[in-house]
Amino acid sequence: MNTQDISKENFCNPILPGFYPDPSICRVGEEYYMINSSFAFFPGIPIFKSTDLVNWKQIGHVLDRKGQLNLDGAGYSGGIFAPTIRYHKGVFYVITTNMNDGGNFIVMSENANGPWSDPYWIEGxxxxxxxxxxxxxxxxxxxxxxxxQNPQYMGDHEIWIQEIDLNTMKLKGDSHTLWKGAMKNASFVEGPHLYKVNNFYYLLISEGGTEHYHSVTIARSKNILGHYEGNPGNPILTHRHLGKGYPISNAGHGDLIETQNGEWYMVALASRPYGGFYKNLGRETFLIPVTWEDEWPIVSPGTGKIEFTYPMPSLPASVKNQPEIRDDFENGILNFNWNTIRTPKQQFWSLTERPGFLRLKVREASMLDTLSPPPFGPFTNFKKEGNNKSPSFIGRRQQHMNFEVVTKMEFNPQNECETAGIALVQNDNHQFRLEYAIENDQKIIRLMKCVSKSNVDFINGTFNYENIESELIKKVFSSQVIYLKVIARGQEYSFYYGESLDKMELLAGDIDGRILSSDVAGGFVGTYIGLFASSNGKESDNVADFDWFDYKGKL
Known part of the structure; x- marks a missing residue:
């Protein structure tokens, strides 16, 4: 975490902390809009608005209807990949990939707030x-x-182009290969964006994979179909040469934007490891200034790397980022920062059945019901039959290395299958659950930990899991009103419970939180923190009520 003093003349990176990867940005007059990948979380593709490129207000989700987004079978790192947002002649376009259902599609809207159209699937x-x-x-x-064609190694990919008729949403003419990256035998070239600047078409891409060796490279041509020449200064952004001890890692997947004043910036993803090379926060969104020299972009002039602070853009002030404070569940709908895992088949939550409370139905789906297959590469199906359940879980992103989460829950378990509480989730196989339950006819508070060991055969594309769930500690506790709290100081997590806020007891302290990093769990997502209720395979008509939820980031 950056601890430098920030004046109002400077801003602090990341501009979107926590799991907000693959940023894409567009400008409409003096307003900017940005979106991110959402993978297996619903609603999909969060969309933000700003006037100063630094302070962003979420205005909704692009994919907020079940008919737009089918996430059946999606492991946590499946679903929606790398969306792009563009604006043309009064219409916003978002184009993206659903890895589990249908492939590539476009949605449109005349208003960034929505509603957005149903998907137009792009055949071919x-x-x-x-x-x-x-x-x-x-x-x-x-x-x-x-x-x-005829790939020679894993990650042997290419960038291609084809004209598209946006009236019929069909590709037309022939496709053309544009570029295979800057490096010899470049791996995982991806994330292409085209721009026209003066007399050149510029092709911005990423290569090297989305982890430590990630990078941004660029090529240009005077003909849109090529030949594209690479920048002799490539890569124009990477942190791979800085080592794994550097506080910002895996910089890549950028999108360029020109302001109304003629200044240029790049939004890109990167991560902040802590407690070693562990990235519980996932891939975050950073803002970097760009200048032009010899008709090539220079990213972060003078240093060539993402800095924690830069001068504020010379733009009108935007709405300040909202502080992370209590959600009292007093609105009739969930706030934009909440998500479910996969597209829910039924409405398992309510903010109206008991006004002022989030009510979760105790359902058969378990937090461990589906085991996510590991990703083998960007074109893996990311699908496993049976991964169709959306558990009774409402979660939000972890956005700070140090944080405190507290909730007030009312829950009366009826049998040993019913549980409810707070879950900290990296995926189906790597999580902590601070939960209220019954065991041996006694009501207890317990801390559950789940990890998995995998046996992966990359050649044959097979995988087997040994899922290991353990009860770290439990204590007898009988109260229908329960306060639950989690405090994280870096990778040390402490779990508390009590009958009131001023009578909280430590259940377990200094628990190693590194299982919540994708470096342990695999995949592409960051940690989610939220509220859950489950009957773990048994029918139930019980409910768990949550009065409020606090998330506070700490320096």
Missing amino acids: AEGIDPSLFFDEDGKAYYTGTRTS
Whole structure:
């Protein structure tokens, strides 16, 4: 975490802390809009608005209806990959990939707040990471990432382009390979975006994979179909040469934006490891200034790396980021920062059945019901039959290395299958649950830990899991009103419970939280923290009520 003093003339990175990867940005007049990947979480694709590029207000989700987003079978690192947002002639376009259902599609809206259209599926659009480019002659182009013909190694991919008719949402003409990356035998070239600056078309991509060796590279051509020449200064952004001890890692997957004043910036993903090379926060969104030199972009001039602080852009002030404070569940709908795991088949939560409370139905689906297959690469199906359940879980992103979470719950378990409480989740197989339950006819508070060991055969594409769930500690506790609290100081997590806020008792302290990092769990997501209720396979008509939920980040 950056601890430098920040004046109002400077801003602090990341601009979107926590699991907000693959940022894409567009400008409409003096307003900016940005979106991120959402993977297996619903609603999908959070969308933000700003006037100063630093302070962002979430205005909704692009995919907020069940008919728009089918996440059946999606492991946590499946679902929605790398969306791109563009604005053209009064219409917003978002193009993205659903790894589990249908592939690449476009949705549209005349208002960034929505409603957004149902998906238009792009027939023949192979691969992932689609983007749109609108040329000066009125033509529109689809760019994407696909496996090279006759691939020679894992990650042997290429960037391709084809004209698209946005009236029919169909590709037209022939597809053309544009570039295979800057490095010899470049791996996992992806995330293409095209721009027209002066007399050149610029193709911005990422390569090296989305972890430590991630990077941003660029090529240009005077013809949109090529030949594209790489920048002799490539990569224009990477942190791989800084070592794993550097406080910002895996910088990549950028999108460029020009302000109304003619200044340039890049939004890109990166992570902040802590407690070693562990990234519980996932991949976050950073803002970096850009200048142009010899008709090539220079990212973070003078240092070439993402800094924690930069001067504020010369733009009108935007709405300040909202502080992380209590949600009293007094609105009729969930706030935008809450998500479910996969698309819920039924409404398992209510904010109206008991006004002022979040009510979760105690349902058969367990927090461990589905075991996510490990990702083998960007074109893996990311699907396992049976992964269709959405447990009674409402979660939000962890956004700070140090944080405190508290909730007030009313719950009366009826049998040994029923549980409810706070869950800290990296995926189906790596999580902590501070839960109220019955064991041996006694009501207890317990801390559950789940990890898994996998046996992966990359050649044959098979995987087997040994799922290990353990009860770390339990204490007898009988009260229908329960306060639950989690305090994290770096990778040390402490869990508390009590009958009131001023009578909280420590259940377990200094528990190692590194299982909540994708470096242990695998995949592409960050940690979610939230509230859950389950009957773990048994029918139930019970409910758990949550009066409020506090999340406070700490320095």
